[in-house]
Amino acid sequence: MTDTFSRGDVERVAHLARLELNAEEKDLFARQLAGILAYAEQIQRVPTEGVEPTSHAGDAAMLRDDEVQPSLPRAASLAAAPDADAAAGLFKVPRVIG
């Protein structure tokens, strides 16, 4: 259904994924993804009408009661953050509203 994957397609999808790519990567991925998708399209020729999709292959999910349990201390949760205000207990990000 797609025999080409353009640089514009790469840019559109990269933005959806919040992923910055340089010019070389855009060209490389456009070319390689066209090849990968052409290869992947063989699955579209398999008749699947009425076949249930498989989302995972385990025996069954093991559910438990949703009980309050101890969690990580706040300081431990903040310790690996590139920018945090430990005293206030906050992760910091660039200004969201101008």
Place this chain on the structure above:
Amino acid sequence: MESPTRARDIRDAIVSGQRSAVETCREALDRIAALNPPLNAFRAVVPERALARAAELDARADRTTLPLLGVPVALKDNICTRGIATTASSRILDGYVPPYDATVVERLEAAGAVIVGKTNCDEFAMGSSTENSAFGPTCNPWSVDRTPGGSSGGSAAAVAARMVPVALGSDTGGSIRQPAALCGVVGFKPSYGRVSRYGLIAFASSLDQIGPFATTVADAAVMMDVLAGPDPRDSTASAAPVPDFSRTLDGNDKRMAGVRVGVPRHLFAEGVDAEVNAAFEAALEVTRGLGAELVDVSLPYSPQAIPVYYVIATAEASSNLARYDGVRYGHRAANAKTPVEMYERTRGAGFGREVKRRIILGTYVLSAGYYDAYYRQAQQVRTLIRDDYARALTGVDVIAMPTSPTAAFKLGERTEDPVQMYLSDVFTVGANLAGLPAVTVPCGLTTNRLPVGLQLTGRLMDDATVLRVADVYERATPWSSERPPQPA
């Protein structure tokens, strides 16, 4: 007297007082110091922590009850360890120190194992050669100009070079079995849900499974006794009863009378290296000689397994990797003016090529207009592949295949062509798509002395049969005793 190299022997020697855990640990650290530099199997080694832990074990009163007492273990660097940097071999997690342990880490430590370090892998476990590590490739101990396979190449190389007797990896499409085969060791992917994934850095959650590397099936079984079981922190961890894997093997026969081995010959028509094929055929003859019955089976949808896998795995990866946004952990791009700019630049700088390629592919197959044609269709074909295996496994106990279509390939040989690299997993992805247990055991050496692996796949949650058959095969053949050349 030479030091024991198998986990069970190491543990027995410490229990009986012949050696101490500290002595054992020091030897492992010495071997790592001597052998790791040319191989780059380890991302990090933690000598002080390991020796302190070993000393603690030597002083413990209940030490003789511990099934892995003093056994040095290496962990793939996508398994979270409290206080030890865990990077999944990605720049975006460079320097990240998790505040918690994975369930498997808790279980190993409770069993008396000594964690000596973290092993190199393809970035976020995405690859089949360990060349996608942001910190340089791992080399194959059998031939240092070749890859160890991947993505758990560091763990495979560490066990093959006898730096550690056992290690953990993760297997999403073959990432334990393929490197184990290429490095001449045993690698086991348990049934989906047999081992908790809590604390495993997620790649494709419906396919990922943690499992052991070892030099013998018996050691893999000891590891499974420790690792397997339900976990309230992973709802996909199965509540099915866990057998005593070691005891199953202890009572094992020397023959395979009554065992039915399925062989899907139609899959080997093309693309399998002649020497690999010869070793595989010889392995089948061994099983027949041991009393097994060889049965032709058909897996008609298996040729679709690779494309189905790459649609599903990349879709799940694009979702799982959304969490690396520069806010809570890891790398953050400097001086971004807005959050979106921060996310885009952080991820652009933090992820390597293969990870980016898969995020783009996965986002695309989930995006509006393409979801049904790719993602849903792949999930439907996944059902057909699962049904194939279920049908075949009603008539046989295990299905035999070569683990990898080729022996270890040269570094750089497949990096320019993603589809060629993806085909390395042609015989392994099926077990992940169907959730089945699968083991690889060494079954030969090529004329260049490169290892070949025999893969046995079994029924869902019948991990014990897979290990049992592999154990009988292993004990009847010399291949697990073969070692890579000593470095000059």
